[in-house]
Amino acid sequence: MQLINGEAVRGRAPEKKYRARYLEVLNAAAKLFSAKGYQAATTTHIAEELGIHQASLYYYLKSKEQALEQICEIAIDGYVRFSQAIRKSRQPVTTKLRKLIFMHLITLELRPNFFKVFQENRKDLGDQARHRIGQQIRTYESNVESIIRQGIRAGALRADLNPVRATLALLALCNSVAVWWHVRSDEAIQLIAKDLADIFIKGAESGKAAAKPGV
Amino acid sequence: MQLINGEAVRGRAPEKKYRARYLEVLNAAAKLFSAKGYQAATTTHIAEELGIHQASLYYYLKSKEQALEQICEIAIDGYVRFSQAIRKSRQPVTTKLRKLIFMHLITLELRPNFFKVFQENRKDLGDQARHRIGQQIRTYESNVESIIRQGIRAGALRADLNPVRATLALLALCNSVAVWWHVRSDEAIQLIAKDLADIFIKGAESGKAAAKPGV
Amino acid sequence: MQLINGEAVRGRAPEKKYRARYLEVLNAAAKLFSAKGYQAATTTHIAEELGIHQASLYYYLKSKEQALEQICEIAIDGYVRFSQAIRKSRQPVTTKLRKLIFMHLITLELRPNFFKVFQENRKDLGDQARHRIGQQIRTYESNVESIIRQGIRAGALRADLNPVRATLALLALCNSVAVWWHVRSDEAIQLIAKDLADIFIKGAESGKAAAKPGV
Amino acid sequence: MQLINGEAVRGRAPEKKYRARYLEVLNAAAKLFSAKGYQAATTTHIAEELGIHQASLYYYLKSKEQALEQICEIAIDGYVRFSQAIRKSRQPVTTKLRKLIFMHLITLELRPNFFKVFQENRKDLGDQARHRIGQQIRTYESNVESIIRQGIRAGALRADLNPVRATLALLALCNSVAVWWHVRSDEAIQLIAKDLADIFIKGAESGKAAAKPGV
DNA sequence: AATGAATGAGTGTTCATTCAT
DNA sequence: TATGAATGAACACTCATTCAT
Incomplete structure (x- = not known):
């Protein structure tokens, strides 16, 4: 065996x-x-x-809780993987952020249950598993934070932006969709992602003169 | 008796x-x-x-569930009351939004447990109570949406802003704080509120050059 | 004291x-x-x-059960008292039986709750009290049985009547009224008593030629 | 599955x-x-x-109450079935009544607990089940009442007999046995049934001189 | 590969009863 | 004379889990 x-x-x-x-x-x-x-x-x-x-x-x-563990692990692994890839890629920061938001949301379409469960029920994990998952979450967050810091350094994002707070805000924006998506509307994830990105970026990026039309 | x-x-x-x-x-x-x-x-x-x-x-x-009901009712009543007041007040829309965000967050300081419970456990209510509370939530949301629509009409917010989506985004931003506040930091609610408002408004308001005077 | x-x-x-x-x-x-x-x-x-x-x-x-005890005691005392009186009285046996049935039923009109409780809930008494009450019940029953034996001896009742069984049958007839009285009808207790007595006596007494009209 | x-x-x-x-x-x-x-x-x-x-x-x-329901249903179903059969059979009314009394009592021997529970605890059923069972009881009673009315029409039973009261009296007589049987004696059900039938019928039937031949 | 049968630890809730005031 | 507050023992019922087959 x-x-x-x-x-x-x-x-x-x-x-x-x-x-x-x-x-x-x-x-x-x-x-x-x-x-x-x-x-x-x-x-x-x-x-x-x-x-x-x-x-x-x-x-x-093995147990009900082990099932929850597996589900959460599969979900967080996805987040970690694509955030890593985007962080390391070479493109303008705003493009990276738009991609990240899109990827975060598209998980809902791919495996809706896994990600909803991950978001809402990881608190029900046992201490050990919860900490293991928590570690991974922090990896995801730090990937996002890295991207934002890159943007600030590059001058693409506001210099006075608090990177930690901006990270949490960005993720909150993304996570909130799971709650109402499929309940309140069945609009395409792409459109939702674009709107959220607009709200986040146009506030986060510095020195914009006016709303860019086709963004 | x-x-x-x-x-x-x-x-x-x-x-x-x-x-x-x-x-x-x-x-x-x-x-x-x-x-x-x-x-x-x-x-x-x-x-x-x-x-x-x-x-x-x-x-x-009377029962465990009735306790949950009471807690949720006290929480949502607070939201409804201040959102009503702000909506009807006469001030620039951005001021209204900043006030709203601040009020939403300050509830965390007043009765942190009530609002966390309201956010995370209202799904555990019985059908009747859940619908009653749901009604109130929709009132709160529509108050917020009204303010955003006022802003769009007045030209203070982007004309292409989707009011429904913007409402949900704003509330998601506010609600997310409950998750990490007091865990990750003990920063003053006021500062957090200002940062969130900056992220939301500077993206939502149209035609700003780079202005952050009295923000 | x-x-x-x-x-x-x-x-x-x-x-x-x-x-x-x-x-x-x-x-x-x-x-x-x-x-x-x-x-x-x-x-x-x-x-x-x-x-x-x-x-x-x-x-x-003193306790809930003591209340039940008191109620049952008051009820059974009533039965014992009137059955004693009737047994010792000097009248034809059939008259005694009719009187007994009437007295048994009239308790329902006087203190309906006490006697219904006595009949239906004396089984809920504690061992001690139940036995004490049981003793009294047997006194009541033996008074009734005495009357029936008198009737047999005097030739008024069938010689082949089993006195024990007849006693139980008579009391069953009487007790059954409590169940449906006031539910199914509001007929006078007197009329009910007469009908029951007719059913019981006309079968129990010997040598009747035909139904006695005015009995 | x-x-x-x-x-x-x-x-x-x-x-x-x-x-x-x-x-x-x-x-x-x-x-x-x-x-x-x-x-x-x-x-x-x-x-x-x-x-x-x-x-x-x-x-x-499924629940304690559902057990009670099942018990009561099994019990009443038996009553309904045999009373139906007897009512529809072609035999002298007194024979029918004797058979009915015997059948009612014999249930005690078959499943003593079921019938005692049915008699004493059906009041503890929930509303729905109690009404359903109540319906069945009324069917049983009306079968018995039918037999008695047949007897009156045929002249076998007293013309002045109140059929409703006689029905209730007959059933009370039968039901009472459950209370003392096996406690007070272990006599054969058949003998008890005969005695009860004698008490009930010899009063209920009209125009008997003193006849107790084949009874 | 799957299940029938059973369990043990708990869960919310009820209720008669107590006692200081 | 009566009660506000609290308790302790019990109760029906649920559920994740086990294990022989």
């Missing part, structure tokens, strides 16, 4: 099927956590979603 | 004492809900916080 | 008032026990009926 | 085992309800009777 990522892994062919079903289970958990909240969603709800018996969940999951 | 409107009414002086203790109980509940979440906070935790037996809570509370 | 019936008794004048209020309390308890059942009726319900605070009940009552 | 009509359906063989155990659980509940009363019997008591943990009850039972 091999160990991958600290998990016992079954034989050759079955392993693939197991993995596939495991992801289905995770998806179902994410869907229910997202819909009802982690505490209110019961293992019975998740099992019903999958059409299996409650006890069968435990063939795939 | 007299009955007025089906509710037990206590005498003069005792009534005061009861009310005072009732608010202490509500505060303790808000503190625990805020710290652990509504579902995870048990009535035992709340009672311990007050130094009384769990069953004694029910001398003051 | 004197002791009457094992209870501490207060001073001169106040004693009368106390006793009067005590009976009011007992009445209220009987009313609620009768309406909701002993277990389902709470001390709060009883206090509300009296317009006093729950805790104030305990100025008059 | 398949879902049919919203209810979980088990496979072939296990289904049988489940059903069997379910009935054991219901029996245990009936036994405890009958011994202590519905309110006083706790789920812990019932579980102890079965030798399982209290929580395990809820694998079989």
Whole structure:
């Protein structure tokens, strides 16, 4: 028996099927956590979603909380990866910020449940996992902060901008979308991203004479 | 014991004492809900916080959920009241927005737990209460939206600003503070409010050259 | 301080008032026990009926169960007393039986709650009290049985009548009225008593040629 | 797990085992309800009777009240069924009445607890179930009343007999047996039924001289 | 690969009762 | 004479989790 990522892994062919079903289970958990909240969603709800018996969940999951952990880890990994890429890329800062906002929002379209759960239910993690995830969040934030500092240094952003506060504001703007998206409207993520970027950037960037038309 | 409107009414002086203790109980509940979440906070935790037996809570509370209701109602009532006042006042729109942001944030200083609970746990309310509170939230939002529309009409804000989206963005900015304030820093609310207002307004207002005189 | 019936008794004048209020309390308890059942009726319900605070009940009552005891005792005492009188009286047995049935039913009109509670809730008494009451019930039953044996001996009742079974049947007939009286009809107790007596006696008495018209 | 009509359906063989155990659980509940009363019997008591943990009850039972419902439904269904059959049968009315009394009493021997619980604890049902059961009771009563009216029309029963009162009296006679049977004696149900029938019928039937031939 | 059966620790809530005032 | 405040023991019920099969 091999160990991958600290998990016992079954034989050759079955392993693939197991993995596939495991992801289905995770998806179902994410869907229910997202819909009802982690505490209110019961293992019975998740099992019903999958059409299996409650006890069968435990063939795939070590515990309910471990499912939450996995979901949060997958979500934060995505954030960390694209923020890293954007930070290191070579383009104007405003372009970077627009890209970042777009990428942050597009996660909602790709795996809506994972990211909603990550945002709203990571507080329900156990201490250890919460701190591990928290570490990653701070990595994401510091990537964003780096970009903003680059912008300030380059003169593209206001010199008096508080980089920490601006970072938190930017992320708050992005995260807020998850709450009303699909409830209040079904507008395309791209349009929403553009509007948010306009609000953030046109205030953050220095020395603009007037509203740039086609931005 | 007299009955007025089906509710037990206590005498003069005792009534005061009861009310005072009732608010202490509500505060303790808000503190625990805020710290652990509504579902995870048990009535035992709340009672311990007050130094009384769990069953004694029910001398003051009809139920755990009714406590949540009260907390949310007190919170949203505050928002509705000041937003109404600001909307109807006669001052430049940017001044109104700065005032609004400041008022929204100052609530954190007054009753931090009430507003955190309101933001994070109103989803745990029963259907009836949630809808009642939802009604109030929409009133608050429409007050904010009104102010933004006034600004657009008056030419103080960008003509191409989407008023709905701008409203949600503004509130997201304000609400995000509750998450990190007192954790990440203990800076004065006033300074935070000014920074957020700068980020929001300088992007939202049209035709500014670089002016930051009296901001 | 004197002791009457094992209870501490207060001073001169106040004693009368106390006793009067005590009976009011007992009445209220009987009313609620009768309406909701002993277990389902709470001390709060009883206090509300009296317009006093729950805790104030305990100025008059040692406990909820003691109230039930008192109620049952008052009820059974009534039964024992009139059955004794009728048994010892000198009249035809059928007259005695008709009188007994009438007396048993008339209790419903006099103190409906006490007797309903006695019938339906004496099983909720503690062991000691239940046995004490049970003793009294057996006295009542044996008075009735005596009358029936008198009738058999005198030839007025069937010789092959099983006296024990006939006693139980007679009392069952009487007790059943409490269940539907005032629910299903408001006919006079006298008429009901006559009908029941007819059903019981015309079967129990021997050698009747045909239905006696005016009985 | 398949879902049919919203209810979980088990496979072939296990289904049988489940059903069997379910009935054991219901029996245990009936036994405890009958011994202590519905309110006083706790789920812990019932579980102890079965030798399982209290929580395990809820694998079989939706709630304590639902158990009571089931018990009452099973009981009343029996009454309705045999009373229907007897009413429609073609035999002398007195034979019908004797049969009815016998059938009513024989239920005590089959499932003593179910019928005691039905008689004494149906008042503890929730409104909905109580009304549903009440409907059935009225069906039973009206079947009995029909038989009595047949008898009156046919001249077999007294013309001045009040059919409603006679019905209630008959049922009271039958129901009363549950209270003392097995406590006071262990006589055969048949003998008891005969005695009760004699008491009821010989009063109810008209124009008998002194005849007790084949009774 | 999945489940039937069961459990143990808890959860909110109720209620009779107490006692200082 | 009555009550405000509090309690302790119990209660029905829930739920994540286990394990033999």
